[in-house]
Amino acid sequence: MSRPVSPSVSQTASPTASRLVALLTATDDATRHRSLDGAVAGLAPAELLAECAALDAFRATTDNLYERVRALFFLQAIHRYHLAARADALPAGGRIPHDGQQLLLDRRFEEAIGRFRAALESEGPSEALCSALAAAYRGLAFQTLADQVRRSVRSVRGNQWMFRCGHPLDQPLQLRAELLQRDATGRFPLLRERTPVRMDLTHCGWSDIFFLGMDYPEGARVLNVSIDLGVHGRDAAPAPPVETFLRVIDAPVIRLTSVDLGATADLGELPLLFDFARDYLGLLKAALLAAGVVPPGIEGSGTSLRELLERLVGPGRGLELISHVRAIPKGSRLAVSTTLLGSLISLCMRATGQSRTLTGMLDEAERRTCAARAILGEWLGGSGGGWQDSGGLWPGIKLIEGVAAAPGDPEHGLSRGRLLPRHTLLGRERVPESARAKLARSLVLVHGGMAQNVGPILEMVTEKYLLRSDREWRARQETGAILEQLMAALASGDVKALADATTRNFFGPITTIIPQATNAFTERVIEQVRARFGARFQGFWMLGGMSGGGMGFIFEPERASDGGADGAGSGGGMSGARGGDPLAATKRELQAILSAAKRELEEALPFAMEPVVYDFAINECGTFADLVPIEAEAAALPSGYAPLRARAGGAAAAATASAAAAPAKSGGANAKSPSGTSAAGAAGAASLDELLAQLGFDRVEHEQIRADLVAGRIGLAQNRLSQHAVVRDVESGDVADLRGGAPADDVARGEAALRRGEVAIVTLAAGAGSRWSGGANVVKALFPFAKLGGRFRSFLDVHVAKSRRIARESGVALPHFVTTSTFTHAALERHLARTAEQDGSAAADADRDVPLRLSPGRAVGLRLIPMERDLRFAWEETRHQRLDVQAQKVRESLHAALIGWARAAGEGSDYRDNLPLQCLHPVGHFYELPNLLKNGALAALLRERPHLSTLLLHNIDTLGADADAGLLGRHLRHVAEGGALTFEVIARQLEDRGGGLARVDGRLRLVEGLALPREEQELELRWYNSMTTWIDVDALLACFGLTRAQLLAAAPDDATVAAAVRRVAAQLPTYVTLKDVKKRWGHGQEDVFPVTQFEKLWSDLTALPNLACRFVAVPRVRGQQLKDPAQLDPWLRDGSAAAITARCAF
Amino acid sequence: MKIRKAVITAAGPEQRELPLQRLVDRDGAAKSALRLLLDEAAAAGIGEVALVVHPDDRQRYLAAAGDAPAPGSAAPRVTCLSQPAPRGYADALLQARAFVGDEPFLHLVGDHLFLPRGATRPAAELVAVAEREGAAVSAVQATREAHLREYGAVGGPRVPGKERLFAIDAVVEKPTPTEAEQKLFVPGLRAGHYLCFFGMHVLPAALFEPLAVALHAAADPRKVSLTEALATLPGRARWLALEVEATRFNLGEKYGLLIAQLALGLSGDDRDDVLAQVTELLLAREKGRASR
Secondary structure (H helix, E strand, C coil): CCCCCCCCCCCCCCHHHCHHHHHHHCCCHHHHCCCHHHHHCCCCHHHHHHHHHHHHHHHHHCCCHHHHHHHHHHHHHHHHHHHHHHHHHCCCCCCCCHHHHHHHHCCCHHHHHHHHHHHHHHHCCCHHHHHHHHHHHHHHHHHHHHHHHHHHHHHCCCCHHHHHCCCHHHCCCCCCHHHHCCCCCCCCCEEEEEECEEEECCCCCCCCEHHHHCCCHHHCEEEEEEEEEEECCCCCCCECCEEEEEEEECCCCEEEEECCCCEEEEECCHHHHCCCCCECCHHHHHHHHHCCCCCHHHCCCCCCHHHHHHHHCCCCCEEEEEEEECCCCCCCCCCHHHHHHHHHHHHHHHHCCCCCCCCEECCHHHHHHHHHHHHHHHHHCCCCCEHHHHHHHCCCEEEEECCECCCCCCCCCCCCECCCCEEEECCCCCCCHHHHHHHHHHEEEEECCECCCCHHHHHHHHHHHHHCCHHHHHHHHHHHHHHHHHHHHHHHCCHHHHHHHHHHHHHHHHHHHCHHHCCHHHHHHHHHHHHHHHHHEEEEEECCCCCCCEEEEEECCCCHHHCCCCCCCCCCCCCCCCCCCCCHHHHHHHHHHHHHHHHHHCCCCCECCCCEEEEEEECCCCCEEEEECHHHHHHHCCCCHHHHHHHHCCHHHHHHHCCCHHHHHCCEHHHCCCCCHHHHHHHHHHHHHHHHHHCCCCHHHHHHHHHHHHHCCCCCHHHCCCCCCCEECCCCCCCEECCCCCCHHHHHHHHHHHHCCCEEEEEECCCCCHHHHCCCCCCHHHCEEEEECCEEEEHHHHHHHHHHHHHHHHCCCCCEEEEECCCCHHHHHHHHHHHHHHCCCCCCCCCCCCCEEEEECCCCEECECCCHHHHHHHHHHCCCCCCCHHHHHHHHHHHHHHHHHHHHHCCCCECCCCCHHHHEECCCHHHHHHHHHHCCHHHHHHHHCCCCCEEEEEECCECCCCCCHHHHHHHHHHHHCCCCEEEEEEECCCCCCCCEEEEECCEEEEECHHHCCCHHHHHHCCEEEEEEEEEEHHHHHHHCCCCHHHHHHCCCCCHHHHHHHHHHHHCCCCEEEEEEEEEEECCCEEEEEEEEEEECCHHHHHHCCCCCEEEEECCHHHHCECCCHHHHHHHHHCCHHHHHHHCCCC | CCCCEEEEECCCCCCCCHHHCEEECCCCCEEEHHHHHHHHHHHCCCCEEEEEECHHHHHHHHHHHCCCCCCCCCCCEEEEEECCCCCCHHHHHHCCHHHHCCCCEEEEECCEEEEECCCCCHHHHHHHHHHHHCCEEEEEEEEEHHHHHHCEEEECCECCCCCCEEECCEEEECCCHHHHHHHCCCCCCCCCEEEEEEEEEEECHHHHHHHHHHHHHCCCHHHCCHHHHHCCCCCCCCEEEEECCEEEEECCCCCHHHHHHHHHHHCCCCHHHHHHHHHHHHHHHHHHHHHC
16 A cells, blocks of 8 residues: 555645646646656655645636646546545545535535645545545636636627617617518518528547637637438438417517417516526527527516517517427437527517528628527526537538637637638638549438437546646547548548548547547447448548447449539439439338347437438538518428417417417427327326236236325435434444455465355346436446447446456356346346347357346336425435536426426326336335345246355446455455345445435434435445345345255245345335336437435345444445446546456456 | 817607797797807807708798897807708708718708707807817717617717817617617726717718719608718717707707706796796696595
8 A cells, every 4th residue: 555645635736837738738748748647647645635736726826717626636646546546555444525415516626625624634645535635626626717708608699689688678679670560461470590500521639629729729620511401211301300480460579489389478577588497498598698689688678578588579569489400309419409599589680680681691700699699598507519510601611710818809818719700601712522522422421310418528628628638638639630631532522531521520639529429339330331332432421429320321322423523513422312322222121220239228228219311412501581571471381380380279379378378388398398299198198007907017016105105104315214313333343444455364265266166246237227317217337438449338247247257367257146026127138038049059048157147026106296295305405516607597497497306296196198118117226126036037047056146236226236256255254243145335436425324313224315314424434335235145034034955945026035134124214216207209208207216225225133244445446336327437537447348367 | 170160950740849949048039949059159250050840931031030139148140941851861961962062061960959058058168169170060968778769879988188079980870779789889988888960960072972872772762861960070070979968959858848948947037937837737636636
């Protein structure tokens, strides 16, 4: 073990003497762009702490925004990756001050840092404190960046006035006269805007996100193409995917309709326009605000919408806004939502005279204003992408580049770059018609069917850029060269060279900068396309962002005559073009490959929909508006519009009168899912009942639980132990600290047991992994989460690989039980069968080193609509990380909408409006081991291996858990001393939420976080439960009142065993929990609902008096659980992945 | 440079009657609004004024111009010019081309009245500045952005060392606030305020050429604004904006005439009397409310 650092941290380097401060303030690029990792390599912890003190002093005084932010990221990374990750160099123990954590949750980062640094000063550094400081510095860094972007967005000229406008009389806009002139039938004209989406030729490594573009404008360059789309085989020809409409109506309301989301509402009060998450109309509201129709400054003014409309449109009149995305699904990586926002803003700008002409194309200044406002709209809506996303407003092909801030720019002196980039249209002189035509004839665009949240990845990319992480920084330099190659290929019309460049870009810089840009699905599809098409497949093109959504495949055209002829126009590749679609057969085959790959992987990866193959054409107009002639109006409006409005019916008028009435009657939160899905829900309900019957669902017990829940006898608040319970941290001697490794005698004892074949592994894989998948219905065990050892590996792969290595070393096979449930069993069974087939073996336990056995568990619960009091408890009484101002507003609005949903759907009633399996829940991991007893799986193994005496139980996501000989030896020592279970714990870091090891009324036990009487007690507990448990089989059986002989004699589902399990279960508390469940609908749309379920948890066994439990502290790399995808990147970076991979035999 | 001539436009179909309305001036004498404008011009040292009017209005305007000038004011010589067809404001101004010749001239719009906040009349100050600077000068006033839709607006830096004087580099007719924010920069002005035209300019005769070109090119001459021609000035001629210390009253607005009269009354010899009557009116209303 390395020497512990001195507790004194005040021996600080002055900023001037600090090597890191010198790096930050260097004017030469070679020093300025040096990576943090390189700069601190070889520094001892005490030296690192001295650098931290210098950096902290520097960042508090420097005026330069990006020096400040980079210093904050340096501080974050040093604490997270160079101190907390080197726990062997820090003294054991250490607590996070609760008041500091509260400040952190309230986004009072500066104060939190002060509190944590004071603790560091007085108590010395510890893993816990370093993790807390890392989180606080990270929070402050992103807050500083976000504040700067917000200021820039608001200070863009043309946006400022909207924030000054606080009263209807301040509204300087007026509707254009043309839109106020009725026709002969008395109707007002209908203005239509049609906008192409954009595709990105370069996948710029997200150099266009504001934090990067504003610091490194010279590196922010993209080639961006405006395109029309059609779904291959469905649409006659490509068309602009986004259509928006505006007209005056004879009612003093704002009528919003999103045709594709099936939502419509008449809004009669101003506050409703600022309530973004209330319904599906948030984007339309954001557009009205960002265009100045409803100026953002008027929020909270207490004035009336009627008055505002009177000034804008005239007395008694209102506005109608309709949006329609022509069935292009979410996650297309084509920036559909930003395009829609831009289209709506353009429409509103035209209508209010903020563009030169009412119809036609926008001019350059207008497009720039519109793009700036799209950024503003995204910020108002609590989201945000990069500046290239509004590229569809511009025509054709363009180069978009970051621009250095100059005197006179609002950004000057604050950041190196401007908020808004420069757009250079690449006309025919730079990309000739023939090249455009070739591209159109060679490229197939697809949507793989996956839609993922890119938020955490955007943060990761920003962080690595500011740290100048070596690999990523080098990759970023490469993207510049590739962009030049792409430009050259376009200029010469060399599609093969273009395909080479996009392919190199994907497998090189893109996946280096953003590992999530690829996944098992993407790579499988590429592999299969390559195998099927051979040399005709010229290259792969990642359309941007994350994997599994929008992608491009470049082929040689099917007919040679179509291969390079000029003059077919830039829409030559689309269906319906001259000579037909030269890639029609290719597209059919590609669709088949995509669908097959999806079928194979859909139980492991979250697909939102069936993959789609597009037809496309380059759009040479950009966003374009026209006035729809009256006779063409019915045909021009989307077909879903009229029925939607008819359904809203008279309710619309009523809704205008009252804010409360609006959601219930016009497609608001209470009607969250668009109509049409309720029929699906009804169909689903029938099969849900069948499933429940098939699974032997205990209706009586369910009704009892419901009655208790509704009556308030159980609930989130009731999960807690009595307020009188005395909860304290452990005492000396309660935990054996084996973080530095077990002694040699333990190791020898363990190795001997392994050689005797006394051990088996129990991998818990019955749960839904809802945090990992965001509530999607996938099997976490099978999720190929990272590329390890050259291939994507699932959680299960990693566990099996570790056991394989141990089995080979000990010379004895190491059996694995994988526990399953209704949710995971069939998928795991299919997976094993497929693996066996691929390995050329007929047996499911193909791997002789690690024979896998499934242990099915069948008990299920039926989810319930949550009680309002539980939702309020979870959201209002439990501390949460506050979000950035606007995002927090959106979250609160969403919470209010979901509470409304719970009330309307019936609190405590069965949750049925989803796929049947999504309505059920596993009943907690306690049951997974007893299921081994009940289903006969353990008995079967005992018959084969009578010497089996120890089980190692671990969660599927505890990636470091394995049959370590030293820990096994220590457990066996415990057993010899009368122990039954040995639990592994890890030193707590800030992210470890959910209880810990405690003395409760004097008794040493694990306590779940939801059972702690007071939240703040959690941080007093230094040890966190990893869930990994060594189990003595006979002692556990004794706890259940069973013997080995009884178990061996019992048949599966034996009543005696079942009664034994029931008896122990009755001694454990039942927790009420809220879980997120996804509901998918439409074209890749997803909603997440909180639902109530019930669980009994494994760690509560430590509270049973007749079960002797011991606790050992293990290194973090062994005990950390990957619950959230945001944990993946730190896990890959902090050495955990490498350490675990080294223990694997793949 | 000496400014000797003024042009007042009053031919618009909506505005024809406005300069003929009678008001009680600050000295207690009843006069036409036109007379008040002529007094404004006279105070600026203007010797000749051309009125551009509808052909049917010549006599009525000449009669109204015959009202006695304000005490101490020399009556300028008045010429009536007809606008043969209602072709808009720019065309009306163009009718004065021959009258102006090649001299710079003061231009007032006929539907406005101007009231100084201090002793100096705005037209007098404007003309003095134009003569001193040897430049075209437009009177402007800082106006809240909510009213941008009513006026032409200009942007430009302050002229160093000169109070309330700006070198105009951009002009936009009735801009949206978005356009104003992007194009009209005026250092030192309160946020949300722009320099909007006051209805009073000293213009060069050279302006008639671009005005004629714009009219010739326009599909609808009524839609051509003076601003279009003014927009050709920056870069070609020195053009300044003077932020005048005065108030303008648009007689064509709802209650415009009433407000203008009140302003005159409350700033003149009969101030106490007017104030007493207004107060009585207000009290009577309050009493009526109370008794209900």
